[in-house]
Structures are given as C-alpha cells and as structure tokens.
Amino acid sequence: MPVRPVIGGIGSPGALSEALAAAQYDADPELATAAYLALALGKPLLLEGSPGVGKTEAAKAIGSVLARRVIRLQCFEGIDAAAALYEWNYPRQMLAIRQAGEDYLNIYADEFLIARPMLEALRAPEAAMLLIDEVDRADHEFEAFLLEFLSDFQISIPETGTVRAPVAPVVVLTSNRTRDLHEALRRRCVYHWIDYPDPEREARIVMMRASAVARSTADAIVAAVGRLRAEPLAKPPGVAETVEWAEAATLLQRQGAPWPEAFRRAIGVALKDHDDMAFVAPRLDALIGGEAA
Ligand SMILES: Nc1ncnc2c1ncn2[C@@H]1O[C@H](COP(=O)(O)OP(=O)(O)OP(=O)(O)O)[C@@H](O)[C@H]1O
Ligand SMILES: [Mg+2]
Structure with missing residues (x-):
C-alpha cells in the first residue's frame, strides 16, 4: 500500500497533534498516532469509547485540520442503503414525466438522484471526509454492506452504473461499543480506544x-x-x-x-x-x- 507522506501538509503524529490543538482538540499521543497512520496509510480510522469522550469531536477536528468538509452519516437501528447511499426522488420524477408529455425524458438523470453521505463522499474524495458516526447502532447487515464499501470505495447504481472514487476518501468511524463490531470491519481500520482524559x-x-x-x-x-x-x-x-x-x-x-x-x-x-x-x-x-x- 503506497504511503501518502503529505496529507494536508502533516508530516508526523506530533505535527497532527499540534494541528488538532489549533483546531481546539487536545489529542493524546496515541490518538494522534492512530489518526496519522490512518491518514498516511489511506485506511479508515475507527474510534471507540464511552459516550462523551470526544469521538465525534476528534473526527470533526481531523476534518478541520485537513480543510475538508465533514460529511456525517449518523447511524441508527434499521439504517439502510437508501439512507446511506442514494435515493431516487420519485415525486420529482413523476412531476417531470407529467411536464415532459411526449418529449424524451431521462428519469435517471443526476437531477433526480438524492445523494446520501456515502455517495457524496465518493464523489468528492479529495474535498470531503466521511464520518460514519455511532456505527454500533446499525445492524449486522449494514455493517457487512459498510465493509464492502470500505473495501473498494465504489457504489453500483443499477440504473446508471458504478460510481468509483478515484482515491480512497478519508473515513472516520465511531462506536460507543454498545455491541462488538465485526472482526472483518475492525481489521480494515486503524483502531483507537479513546479513554476519559487524565x-x-x-x-x-x-x-x-x-x-x-x-x-x-x-x-x-x-x-x-x-x-x-x-x-x-x-x-x-x-x-x-x-x-x-x-x-x-x-x-x-x-x-x-x-x-x-x-x-x-x-x-x-x-x-x-x-x-x-x-x-x-x-x-x-x-x-x-x-x-x-
Ligand atoms: N480531547 C478533546 N479536546 C477538546 N474537546 C474535547 C475533547 N474531548 C472531548 N471534548 C469535548 O467534549 C464534547 C463531547 O465530545 P463528543 O461529542 O465528541 O463525544 P462522543 O465521544 O462523540 O460522545 P457520544 O458517544 O455521546 O457521541 C465535545 O463537544 C468537546 O467540547
Ligand atoms: Mg459522538
């Protein structure tokens, strides 16, 4: 795996730690190292810890240091591809069909596509950071789907084709550990447990x-x-x-x-x-x- 030495001009865990402090986040050295390695190796960062220890805020601070827009996918029980990837805007399609009359209309044009966080992140991998927040709230099925997404960073939209990210987007996942995440998902990430600060x-x-x-x-x-x-x-x-x-x-x-x-x-x-x-x-x-x- 090629190491990307320069990510937002950050050359070491220490430099990342300083940049995070400037973004109002006080990271301990272990967190700064895990985050730096995730960025340098192009792997997702998985932050686990008790409620309120600063997981979401760490992700936001990393986004701010990289000058990237943070696209947040808040997970919940029953979350599915429509909430995470994309949906077709049926009411708009219907309206357009009515207005088009006899004229040709591509109802699968981009204007009818509602991009959800994962698709949005794929489309702007150099400008955005994907935060998959509280992944432990999602069910196993969604986790398997997530694993697939994190393996190849592509999404297949049956009506229009495959959307592939030219480079792996920066991804941070958080979990409150209300349940154990699948081994395969952990293996794909750089893992860090955030403890209460001293x-x-x-x-x-x-x-x-x-x-x-x-x-x-x-x-x-x-x-x-x-x-x-x-x-x-x-x-x-x-x-x-x-x-x-x-x-x-x-x-x-x-x-x-x-x-x-x-x-x-x-x-x-x-x-x-x-x-x-x-x-x-x-x-x-x-x-x-x-x-x-
Ligand atoms: N290391 C830190 N540096 C600066 N602020 C911090 C730090 N850790 C926590 N905070 C503060 O604590 C608040 C709560 O953190 P955050 O919402 O990120 O916790 P969380 O782990 O995501 O919690 P939850 O599990 O409830 O979502 C932040 O808004 C921030 O003010
Ligand atoms: Mg949080």
Whole structure:
C-alpha cells in the first residue's frame, strides 16, 4: 500500500497533534498516532469509547485540520442503503414525466438522484471526509454492506452504473461499543480506544472549550467528575458534561452563589439520569470535595 507522506501538509503524529490543538482538540499521543497512520496509510480510522469522550469531536477536528468538509452519516437501528447511499426522488420524477408529455425524458438523470453521505463522499474524495458516526447502532447487515464499501470505495447504481472514487476518501468511524463490531470491519481500520482524559488533559480541555472559567474551578470540577465516574452510575459524565458543569458553576458563582454551593446547584448539567441523581444526592458533598475555586 503506497504511503501518502503529505496529507494536508502533516508530516508526523506530533505535527497532527499540534494541528488538532489549533483546531481546539487536545489529542493524546496515541490518538494522534492512530489518526496519522490512518491518514498516511489511506485506511479508515475507527474510534471507540464511552459516550462523551470526544469521538465525534476528534473526527470533526481531523476534518478541520485537513480543510475538508465533514460529511456525517449518523447511524441508527434499521439504517439502510437508501439512507446511506442514494435515493431516487420519485415525486420529482413523476412531476417531470407529467411536464415532459411526449418529449424524451431521462428519469435517471443526476437531477433526480438524492445523494446520501456515502455517495457524496465518493464523489468528492479529495474535498470531503466521511464520518460514519455511532456505527454500533446499525445492524449486522449494514455493517457487512459498510465493509464492502470500505473495501473498494465504489457504489453500483443499477440504473446508471458504478460510481468509483478515484482515491480512497478519508473515513472516520465511531462506536460507543454498545455491541462488538465485526472482526472483518475492525481489521480494515486503524483502531483507537479513546479513554476519559487524565485530569491534566481534562482541565486543559475545560480551559480550551469553556468561556471564562478559572483554572482552579476547572481543576475542582475535573476532580469531582473523576470521583463521579468511579461510582456505579448509569450515565457517567462525559467530557462535554465536565465543560458544561464548569461553565454553569462559574455562571452561578458570578451571580453570587458561594463556592461550593454554585458547584452543587449546577449538578444538573453533569448528571442527567434520575436514578444517578438520587444515588449521588446524599454523597454529593463528599464527591464534590472541599477544593476551593
Ligand atoms: N480531547 C478533546 N479536546 C477538546 N474537546 C474535547 C475533547 N474531548 C472531548 N471534548 C469535548 O467534549 C464534547 C463531547 O465530545 P463528543 O461529542 O465528541 O463525544 P462522543 O465521544 O462523540 O460522545 P457520544 O458517544 O455521546 O457521541 C465535545 O463537544 C468537546 O467540547
Ligand atoms: Mg459522538
């Protein structure tokens, strides 16, 4: 497989990491390496991890670094080729047939084709990046179909012929691991498991993403979130929740709520499950800890 040394001018994992940081994404070295290798080898990147660890955002940041439009295919139960590839616009075809009368009409002209994300990405492989988000929500049948697509990057449209990408498009897949993906699909990709960031990185992310939050607040929130994640919660807070909790507590604090009261009152942006809330309520002071902010 030919190695493409220059992808968007990025020459190494370190350079990619710096470019991602400039795009407001703090990637750990392992993620930067996996993403760099996927790009250099022309393979899809498969990012797996718990909800809210930054999978979708990583893909978007990679797209931004490459100056490519991110075409997102959000997977769901029952997703099929019509939602992923293309559909014929029947109402428009019908209307055109009526208007054409006796005249010749090609009802399979491009104007009647509704391109869905996978076809769109094939048609613009140098300008776009395909994000196949939450692939674990799709069923096995769709996964098999995806595998075929990722093998040869071509789509056969029975009425018009085959659409083939001249070069392999950049593809990022994400999965929340609600089920195991097929071995064959994994094998085709460069794989990386995104973990929760360590406290230092998570505080940096808060400072990067939240507006006007003090570093001491970020540290206190990150420590509390770390303790919450160690509890048996149904929905442990993700990184987005950390960022929002820091912002919300800062807002309440600015309106006069003393610390850690502001922190405690803003818990609703960190925990969004009734049972989790009931479990945490009596332990909240201990979980929040005494850090001043
Ligand atoms: N490494 C990071 N650098 C900067 N921001 C991050 C990072 N990780 C997470 N975030 C922040 O966390 C938010 C949530 O991330 P994202 O939506 O990508 O998570 P996800 O893993 O796709 O979650 P889900 O499984 O719920 O779709 C992002 O909008 C971003 O603000
Ligand atoms: Mg996501």
